[in-house]
Amino acid sequence: MLRAFPLRNRFIAAAMLAAVVVAAPPRARAASKEIIELQTQVQQLLDMVQRMQSTLDQKFGVMQHLVEQTADNANQMNATVNALQQKLNAQNESLGGKVDTTSGQVQSLNDSVDELKSRIAKLDKSIQDLQGQLQNIQGGATGGGANPAPAGASGPGAAGMPPAGGPGAAPTPPLKETFQAALRDYNAAKYPVATGEFQDVIHYYPMDDLAGSSQFYLGEIAYRQQDYQSAVKSYNAVLEGFSGNAKAPAAQLHKGYALIQLKKTQSGVQELRSLIQRHPQTPEAAQARTKLNELGVRINAASKP
Numbered sequence: 042m043l044r045a046f047p048l049r050n051r052f053i054a055a056a057m058l059a060a061v062v063v064a065a066p067p068r069a070r071a072a073s074k075e076i077i078e079l080q081t082q083v084q085q086l087l088d089m090v091q092r093m094q095s096t097l098d099q100k101f102g103v104m105q106h107l108v109e110q111t112a113d114n115a116n117q118m119n120a121t122v123n124a125l126q127q128k129l130n131a132q133n134e135s136l137g138g139k140v141d142t143t144s145g146q147v148q149s150l151n152d153s154v155d156e157l158k159s160r161i162a163k164l165d166k167s168i169q170d171l172q173g174q175l176q177n178i179q180g181g182a183t184g185g186g187a188n189p190a191p192a193g194a195s196g197p198g199a200a201g202m203p204p205a206g207g208p209g210a211a212p213t214p215p216l217k218e219t220f221q222a223a224l225r226d227y228n229a230a231k232y233p234v235a236t237g238e239f240q241d242v243i244h245y246y247p248m249d250d251l252a253g254s255s256q257f258y259l260g261e262i263a264y265r266q267q268d269y270q271s272a273v274k275s276y277n278a279v280l281e282g283f284s285g286n287a288k289a290p291a292a293q294l295h296k297g298y299a300l301i302q303l304k305k306t307q308s309g310v311q312e313l314r315s316l317i318q319r320h321p322q323t324p325e326a327a328q329a330r331t332k333l334n335e336l337g338v339r340i341n342a343a344s345k346p
Contacts, residue, residue, distance in 0.1 A: 163248055163282075213245050220251045223258070232262045253283025257292050269299040290316060290325040297329065301336075310338050 223238030239255035246252055260275030276296035279289055286292075293316045300309035313329040317340070320326050333340055 167248070214241050216242065216246050216249060216251060220255065223255065227258055227262065232266065236262055250283065250286055253279050253286035254288050256283065257286070257288040260292065260295065264295060264299055267302075269302045272296075272299045273303075290320045290323045293319075294325040294329055298332070301332075306336070310336065314340070 226235035242255040256278040260272045263272035276292040279292040297309045297312035317326045
């Protein structure tokens with residue numbers, strides 16, 4: 042408040058005070074000394090207040106500068122942290138995309154390999170059929186043009202052709218009717234009858250997709266009869282010759298079960314893991330995961346859907 046007092050007004054007040062002192066009588070001069078001392082003390086106080094104010098202003102300026110520097114440093118640190126977070130998010134997204142792409146490529150490769158195996162198996166069957174037909178033709182040519190070849194000279198054609206022979210040769214059974222009859226007998230637990238009918242489908246129509254399904258049900262019959270070794274052979278016939286069959290996932294699942302029943306636990310676990318990798322979204326894959334959990338086997342992260 043003293044600092045705010047105008048300098049001009051102080052000069053005016055000092056001049057007026059000097060005039061009063063000059064005009065005052067001698068008795069007042071003694072009092073004027075006290076007034077002068079008081080003015081000196083007031084002036085000293087004013088100087089001290091000014092110096093204190095100047096010091097406070099300097100310290101406040103330094104403190105304000107430090108606060109501004111701290112705020113700038115905090116803003117820079119926040120910007121750096123945000124940039125690092127964005128880089129980490131981008132790297133995680135990129136890594137996740139690469140993992141998904143790799144899993145998809147592995148799945149596509151497995152499907153392609155299965156399809157190639159199926160085509161090779163079918164091609165091998167076709168070659169065998171052609172060889173059999175060629176042998177039949179050669180046998181008929183050597184036996185004479187007018188006489189039929191002996192019944193024992195050739196068997197039924199693998200491509201669904203009726204067996205070459207005389208009028209007494211057995212006719213080729215119809216495909217769908219035979220398979221449906223076999224399925225009914227299987228569901229009725231007439232396993233010997235169903236086995237013969239499924240074998241007829243495989244014998245007369247080896248290239249048809251129902252032959253793969255028949256192989257699967259032969260494996261199921263063997264599994265229910267606790268003949269796990271025969272069951273594994275039938276399931277392998279499905280997986281190797283008919284990998285694109287709708288029963289292929291179930292065949293691989295039950296093959297794993299059969300191997301576990303045969304005390305070949307490691308092979309069974311490997312089969313179940315392969316099923317989860319090849320057909321991750323199927324109900325059979327879910328059953329395989331449940332079985333592995335029961336066995337206390339850890340499921341790989343790459344095998345999860």
